[in-house]
Amino acid sequence: MDRALELRLTGSIFDIPEPAWDACACPEATTGRALNPFTRWRFLAALEASGSVGEGTGWAPHHATLYAGDDLIAVAPIYLKSHSQGEYVFDHGWADAFERAGGRYYPKLQGAVPFTPVTGRRLLAKPGYEAEARHGLLAGLAQIADQSGLSSVHLTFCTEAEAVAADGWLHRIGQQYHWLNQGYRSYDDFLASLSSRKRKTLRKERERAQGFGGEIRHLTGDQIQPAHWDAFWAFYQDTGSRKWGRPYLTRAFFDHLHEMRDDVLLVLAERDGAPIAGALNLIGREALFGRYWGCVEDHAHLHFELCYHQAIDWAIAQRLKRVEAGAQGEHKLARGYLPVPTYSAHWIGHPGLRQAVADYLDKERAAITEDIAALAGYGPFRKDGD
Template identity: 70%
Template sequence: MAAPGTGRPVNPFLTHRFLLALEQSGSVGRGTGWQSLPLTVHDGETLIAAAPMYAKSHSQGEYVFDHGWAEAFERAGGRYYPKLQIAVPFTPVPGPRLLTLPGYEATGRAALIEGATRLARQNGLSSLHVTFCTDDETQTDLRLMPRTGQQFHWHNAGYGSYDDFLATLASRKRKTLRKERAVAQGFGGTIRSLTGDDIRPEHWDAFWHFYQDTGSRKWGQPYLTREFFDQIHQTMRNDMLLVLAERDGRAIAGALNFIGSEALYGRYWGCIEDHPCLHFELCYHQAIDWAIAHDLKRVEAGAQGEHKLARGYLPVATHSLHWIADPGFAKAVERYLVEERAAVDEEIEVLTAYGPFRRGALQQEREQDG
């Protein structure tokens, strides 16, 4: 769905174009452990609710980690996989997961969860997980167990330039970031930000090598296929920002972002040459530059990474919902989640206090975060 008055979707990962590209490219589907089972609810002939749901045979590519639950359940003689997952594959970006027509929020969400849990019970599946949903969705009485995580977002307090942002930081932090950017930009080449028709096939060829290198080191093998990038180029190139570092006539590092109507979403990074601080420049500083120039409210830098804190990205809570069929195991998980939520809340408070902002500027950042 596009935001009113703009041509961009609020959240590009929930568009039909993005989800279809995952399927058509073979990134999800047969042999991947992600079997698409889209869930819909109708009132007569009117579609009132839908959810991107998948049958999962593993817990890879989710970023809300339940590997420990799976191991414990199977040690006790249970079968954890397959399970049901309402999510955007490989995409730890918060957003609605239980999609409804306006006015049908409570009815539509309840029907989606009822349908998903009924499907799980009928097929003897262990569980249902709704990951990176909104806080509002967790407040709905769906009888699911809420879970809290965290990631790091940069918030635009109406800055006119990167220097305006730096002015809100403590002096030592400000000097450190200026030095870091100077070191990164002195790698011996140029940095370009490309979107739309400026992104050419040769840029995707280069980025594929970057992505393969990062994917093989982080996950064992990349989640996305080469064809996926061709698909999204055809349908989403105006909603993507590719930041490339080039030296001696070739791209040597790159960061891929998706553009929403309110936020820039950092997704993938990779390189074929190592240069000091270049990762921070392409992924975080260049994203801030672009968000300021295009009046976006925030930059969401993806999962994990406390190193983002020093660069002005503050911790925010993320949310998920969980249903487990076995009553005894569900009670054990619920006790764990109560303790985990308290620990995450405390960690967010502590990390925020250690952020780079001056005291008065930190209060402004918190107000921007709502």
């Protein structure tokens, strides 16, 4: 490419036409589902239109657009952050140390999908422009942060390829638990791949969970009615108040999510015709992404049933390659979800802070890599002799 690249930041996703954004974010969606529904224009627009991000939230949109001449060749979801909440890649310790030393860590630039620990491309380029776009976006974001006096730029839950391409940035890994479809024809087929003891345990767990006194339903597309979001809002508030102190998403966000209900799977437990618990998933071309769970009644193992077992059931039926069940949670291991690495890249301007973080990340990467290898050995799958 012999044309100069120009990086611009804009204060709203609504400043970028939806077709132009999606031509970079999910060109494959023209022939079906997007690989990652979270970086589509309409999902990011729902966050802004609902007030879940924007003024007063600490997530100020500063989305990046990269032009080659007059052609938009890449975009990136970027936010100016005044705190480190809702990111799932924790840098509170870095911020505290820097500010104790007299530095100013906030604001910072965050390349992420808010409140969404799902791996996917963060440097969203039109096909054929990937290498140029990665270089232009990474160099441009670092230059903007440096010239503006910002402490740092962070790409979180990016792809491994993007992290590797971030030359001169600090690389970090984390871990999640994903279920991988090995060509299973049914949940029983999946169970047959487990050790006999684990197989019996999960059968008993599912039997007890399904005995809560009602029925479990899978709803997607037009099966989802506006009243279902009223029920799920109650579930979300219950979980949010216990986990985060206050929910990140507004009630209006779920009204906007209704407009993209073809990408949504609601798994609801109903008793006497009323929903008492539910799990919200988004559907990608290859994966089911578990996002939120909640309940208004407590029943043994119902959380595991709705979030993990039912997700596996549905993924097998739809021939999806995997289920990504969200952040953290070693309890997922016994249910067939194995540890996998996640990736992020960090540009830090201050030399002293950069060196301190680099030293920390060297140790953290070694520990997490060792942890992933060890945990994989504790999975429920059959071993020789089982």
